[in-house]
Amino acid sequence: MEERSQRRKKKRRLRKWVKFVLVFAAFLLVIAGSVGTYAFVKLNSATKEAHVSLDRGDQSVKRIKEFDPKKDSFTVLLLGIDARDNKGESVDDARSDANVLVTFNRKKKTATMLSIPRDSYVNIPGHGYDKFAHAHAYGGYNLTYKTVENMLDIPVDYVVESNFNAFRDVVNELNGVTVNVKSQKIADRIKVDTKGKVVLKPGVQTLDGEQALAYVRTRKADTDLMRGQRQMEVLSAIINKSKSLSSIPSYDDIVDSLGKNLKMNLSLNDAIGLFPFITSLKKVDSLQLTGSDSYIYTPQYGKNIYYFKLNEEKLQEVKATLKKDLDE
Numbered sequence: 001m002e003e004r005s006q007r008r009k010k011k012r013r014l015r016k017w018v019k020f021v022l023v024f025a026a027f028l029l030v031i032a033g034s035v036g037t038y039a040f041v042k043l044n045s046a047t048k049e050a051h052v053s054l055d056r057g058d059q060s061v062k063r064i065k066e067f068d069p070k071k072d073s074f075t076v077l078l079l080g081i082d083a084r085d086n087k088g089e090s091v092d093d094a095r096s097d098a099n100v101l102v103t104f105n106r107k108k109k110t111a112t113m114l115s116i117p118r119d120s121y122v123n124i125p126g127h128g129y130d131k132f133a134h135a136h137a138y139g140g141y142n143l144t145y146k147t148v149e150n151m152l153d154i155p156v157d158y159v160v161e162s163n164f165n166a167f168r169d170v171v172n173e174l175n176g177v178t179v180n181v182k183s184q185k186i187a188d189r190i191k192v193d194t195k196g197k198v199v200l201k202p203g204v205q206t207l208d209g210e211q212a213l214a215y216v217r218t219r220k221a222d223t224d225l226m227r228g229q230r231q232m233e234v235l236s237a238i239i240n241k242s243k244s245l246s247s248i249p250s251y252d253d254i255v256d257s258l259g260k261n262l263k264m265n266l267s268l269n270d271a272i273g274l275f276p277f278i279t280s281l282k283k284v285d286s287l288q289l290t291g292s293d294s295y296i297y298t299p300q301y302g303k304n305i306y307y308f309k310l311n312e313e314k315l316q317e318v319k320a321t322l323k324k325d326l327d328e
Helices: 002-024 037-050 134-152 164-173 184-193 209-217 224-242 252-261 268-278 312-325
Strands: 074-082 095-105 110-115 121-124 128-131 158-163 177-181 203-207 262-264 283-288 291-298 303-310
Touching (some): 095 224, 095 312, 110 224, 110 312, 121 134, 121 303, 128 291, 134 312, 164 224, 164 252, 177 209, 184 209, 203 209, 209 224, 224 283, 303 312
Parallel strands (some): 074 158
Antiparallel strands (some): 074 095, 121 128
């Protein structure tokens, strides 16, 4: 009886790892844990396959003092990569299509999400001003995190990069997520974008992985800012639903896809170490950058190019908020 009780306790602990990762990497992919020794071994192997090192090392140059991941507030940069096989692109040279920076405040037990519009006119180190999404095409996740640090003047501690196969897997494993499609115009645009494969209606509804992906990617129905809001809406929905372990029917499929579809500078031990704090979060907020549509002559292209010109006053306000979140 005692041995059976110990096995049950071990399974419950391993289930917590699943829950933690679903909350932590929610928008892009679950770093996934599971029940049983066999599943843990699979997870450990997949995590090693997905693990990458940032070229700066473990600690950001933006950190004033030595970073202690067990005590300090921290940031996670979530990147959804737009790699299209029909264009001969790989994940490494593709643009980042979804860009969400999340700050986690240890003292307040809160998280703040910031969506960075892909067309934002920003200074990409070594390349000058260009669209934010092009940072990944020029230099992958390394140049992208440097661009974020340069833009917001805060450290990027962790990077989680995924293609959209992972996003679909997460949503499907959660048996869908609930969102509010706010207008018929958005529903109509999604139908056009997907050539009739995804048909939604206005109002609150549960979306499967394919539908949720279409919802967060559509951009011609309104603006890139609204698109960012949709991305954060779905991220919040995943976080909320993943708090219930009963909503996750199977782990093996996610674990199997982990190494193939995800890159992160987190080890399994890192993820497990952050579990107690992540699951204690009391509030998840979101911030929104503002700006204006602009056509700017760009020497490298030899013509006027569309950019989203960020409002400098709002950018400074966002930077101050994020610094406060990190106790900087």
